[in-house]
Amino acid sequence: MSAGTIFSVSALTKAFGEGEAAALVLKGIDLAMNAGEMAALLGPSGSGKSTLLTILGTLMRASGGEHEMLGTDLMKASDAQRTAFRSRYLGFVFQFHHLLPDLSALENVMMPAAAAAGRETRSMRMRAMELLDAVGLADRRDYRPSAMSGGQRQRAAVARALINNPVLVLADEPTGNLDRQSADQVMDLIRSINQAMATSFLISTHDEHIAAQCPRRIELLDGRIVRS
Amino acid sequence: MSRYAVKLATRHLLAHPGQTALLMAGVALGVSVFIFMSALIGGLATLLTLRTVGSIPHIVLEMPDRDPAILAAPGRAQVVLQKDLSRRDQITIWQPAIPIVEKTAGVTAISPQIRGSAFVERGQAVAPVGIIGVLPGKLSVIADIDAAITAGSSSLPADGILIGSRLARDLGLRVGQVVRLSSDRGRSRSFRIGGIFTLGIASADRQAIYMNFTAARALFDLPTGISRIEIKVQPATAAPAIAERLRRSTGLKATAWTEDNSQLFEGLDAQARTGAIIKAFSLVTIVVGIASAMLLSIVRRQSEIGIMRAMGASKRLVISIFVLEGTLIGLVGAVVGALAAWLALLPLPPVTAVRSGGLPIDRAQGDFLLAIALTTLAAMLASILPARNAARIDPVEAIGQ
Numbered sequence: 001m002s003a004g005t006i007f008s009v010s011a012l013t014k015a016f017g018e019g020e021a022a023a024l025v026l027k028g029i030d031l032a033m034n035a036g037e038m039a040a041l042l043g044p045s046g047s048g049k050s051t052l053l054t055i056l057g058t059l060m061r062a063s064g065g066e067h068e069m070l071g072t073d074l075m076k077a078s079d080a081q082r083t084a085f086r087s088r089y090l091g092f093v094f095q096f097h098h099l100l101p102d103l104s105a106l107e108n109v110m111m112p113a114a115a116a117a118g119r120e121t122r123s124m125r126m127r128a129m130e131l132l133d134a135v136g137l138a139d140r141r142d143y144r145p146s147a148m149s150g151g152q153r154q155r156a157a158v159a160r161a162l163i164n165n166p167v168l169v170l171a172d173e174p175t176g177n178l179d180r181q182s183a184d185q186v187m188d189l190i191r192s193i194n195q196a197m198a199t200s201f202l203i204s205t206h207d208e209h210i211a212a213q214c215p216r217r218i219e220l221l222d223g224r225i226v227r228s
Numbered sequence: 229m230s231r232y233a234v235k236l237a238t239r240h241l242l243a244h245p246g247q248t249a250l251l252m253a254g255v256a257l258g259v260s261v262f263i264f265m266s267a268l269i270g271g272l273a274t275l276l277t278l279r280t281v282g283s284i285p286h287i288v289l290e291m292p293d294r295d296p297a298i299l300a301a302p303g304r305a306q307v308v309l310q311k312d313l314s315r316r317d318q319i320t321i322w323q324p325a326i327p328i329v330e331k332t333a334g335v336t337a338i339s340p341q342i343r344g345s346a347f348v349e350r351g352q353a354v355a356p357v358g359i360i361g362v363l364p365g366k367l368s369v370i371a372d373i374d375a376a377i378t379a380g381s382s383s384l385p386a387d388g389i390l391i392g393s394r395l396a397r398d399l400g401l402r403v404g405q406v407v408r409l410s411s412d413r414g415r416s417r418s419f420r421i422g423g424i425f426t427l428g429i430a431s432a433d434r435q436a437i438y439m440n441f442t443a444a445r446a447l448f449d450l451p452t453g454i455s456r457i458e459i460k461v462q463p464a465t466a467a468p469a470i471a472e473r474l475r476r477s478t479g480l481k482a483t484a485w486t487e488d489n490s491q492l493f494e495g496l497d498a499q500a501r502t503g504a505i506i507k508a509f510s511l512v513t514i515v516v517g518i519a520s521a522m523l524l525s526i527v528r529r530q531s532e533i534g535i536m537r538a539m540g541a542s543k544r545l546v547i548s549i550f551v552l553e554g555t556l557i558g559l560v561g562a563v564v565g566a567l568a569a570w571l572a573l574l575p576l577p578p579v580t581a582v583r584s585g586g587l588p589i590d591r592a593q594g595d596f597l598l599a600i601a602l603t604t605l606a607a608m609l610a611s612i613l614p615a616r617n618a619a620r621i622d623p624v625e626a627i628g629q
Contacts, residue, residue, distance in 0.1 A: 057538070059538055059623050059624050060624055080542075083537075083540060084540070086538070086539075087539070088540075092538055092539065094535075094627060096627075098531060098534075098535040098627055100532055100535070101243075101532070102236075102239045102240050102243040103239065111536070111539060112539040112540050112541075114232045115539060115540055115541035116540050118230030118232050118233075119231040119232050120231075120235070160539070164540075
């Protein structure tokens with residue numbers, strides 16, 4: 001793994017089920033990303049995009065191959081080590097915002113940091129307010145998700161993904177539930193953060209318009225990378 | 229238990245006030261039933277004890293029965309000393325026993341007495357009676373004669389007696405009249421009726437006559453000894469154990485009320501066990517209610533839990549949140565239920581003032597603090613299994629990725 005590489009996977013496979021009924025979803029993935037990169041992950045439904053993102057996000061273990069990130073062998077790490085790793089180095093943005101309904105926008109943004117530390121601190125609050133300001137939601141910090149628009153919720157979810165200063169943000173169809181205008185706002189935000197903070201983004205999408213805004217394009221077909 | 233877990237648990241409860249209130253109301257109802265049953269069963273036991281053993285001694289100390297002494301070694305004939313039936317059993321040296329009895333834990337009252345049989349005569353009417361000679365100030369320590377006086381007064385001068393209302397009615401006696409008492413020792417003397425009492429115990433109201441201790445000494449020819457020492461203890465159910473201690477410490481024969489009333493004692497004991505079972509079922513209801521509510525809550529909040537786990541929340545944090553929610557529901561529900569039960573029981577009369585047909589509820593036996601503590605503990609335990617299920621939720625499945 002070269003100095004600028006943040007993660008690398010090689011011969012990565014993932015099978016669901018066992019025996020003859022087993023379905024091989026990933027069939028030997030070789031992929032690496034560098035710090036500060038922003039890549040689109042494209043492919044038709046069922047090609048394995050979400051499964052790859054889930055494995056890269058340490059939410060699921062691969063069936064075989066190698067998976068290393070920042071010098072840590074994530075294939076051998078325990079569940080607790082993977083949880084701590086996820087909290088420290090990774091951020092997530094999902095198609096649905098998944099904000100906690102009982103918390104305000106500010107509290108939602110703080111959540112990953114507070115969950116790891118066991119309490120909310122003044123520095124977390126300051127950082128969350130900076131992020132809400134960066135995503136244009138400073139005036140919505142005390143609003144519950146139910147009082148915000150779809151675009152605002154997704155921008156809050158992006159701010160939440162950044163609270164722990166992650167090395168890599170994995171975004172699975174982050175604009176899939178948004179109209180064109182809101183989708184463009186979210187992509188502008190991701191691009192500006194990528195440039196300003198040098199945070200790497202791997203964005204899964206069906207949308208060519210979204211993919212066109214990413215400098216790198218990774219295409220997946222039937223569990224294999226066909227272009228990287 | 230992290231501060232963040234406390235914040236998330238309380239935030240969720242407060243964000244859904246209707247659901248939280250309903251759960252707490254369920255717990256409060258269970259706790260109210262628990263307290264009501266405790267107060268009712270305790271009150272019933274108190275009332276039964278008051279009505280049945282309230283006017284009798286809980287322990288009686290008497291001279292021990294002695295086997296006839298063997299005067300000659302066994303051989304062809306055995307020579308023994310026959311008990312002298314003409315002599316009254318008495319505790320001759322009784323004063324040293326008094327401080328020993330008074331210092332015994334659980335003893336609340338003590339009354340040395342002279343007892344004997346006699347006949348009361350007025351004109352042609354004669355009736356057998358039992359005489360109870362009591363020390364000054366000890367008249368009402370065993371049976372509350374002061375409160376039972378229906379005519380005259382309870383004072384006992386040297387020539388005064390108190391008689392039961394049935395005896396008064398049978399012989400046509402009134403306060404102020406003079407009657408003649410003849411003891412089984414062959415002594416007779418006239419006494420003036422100072423008061424008439426109704427204890428509600430037929431045998432006492434028909435046959436008991438209370439008199440001055442000194443007068444009883446003279447009537448039964450007992451210059452120094454006494455017949456027995458009557459004792460009250462608290463609680464009455466501890467009488468057998470205390471009697472055993474007194475038997476060892478005084479060397480006297482100690483008879484607890486339970487020996488003569490074993491069926492009543494067993495009845496009270498069975499009632500207490502029944503009460504414990506009913507209370508246990510109240511707790512089980514609370515446990516089942518909270519556990520099912522928490523399980524439903526977890527199913528509904530699967531994606532929330534999943535997203536927290538995906539964002540790096542540990543299993544311990546998830547478990548803490550749900551256990552804390554269940555415990556808070558139990559604690560607040562229990563306090564509300566205990567308060568409601570306390571207020572509901574407030575207007576009810578004390579057990580001693582319960583009239584026939586009324587519910588003998590003793591608020592003091594409501595076990596309020598025990599109910600709160602047990603319910604909170606039960607709620608916490610009921611939440612552990614659902615919380616562990618929550619922590620095992622797969623974030624990938626929960627957030628639909």
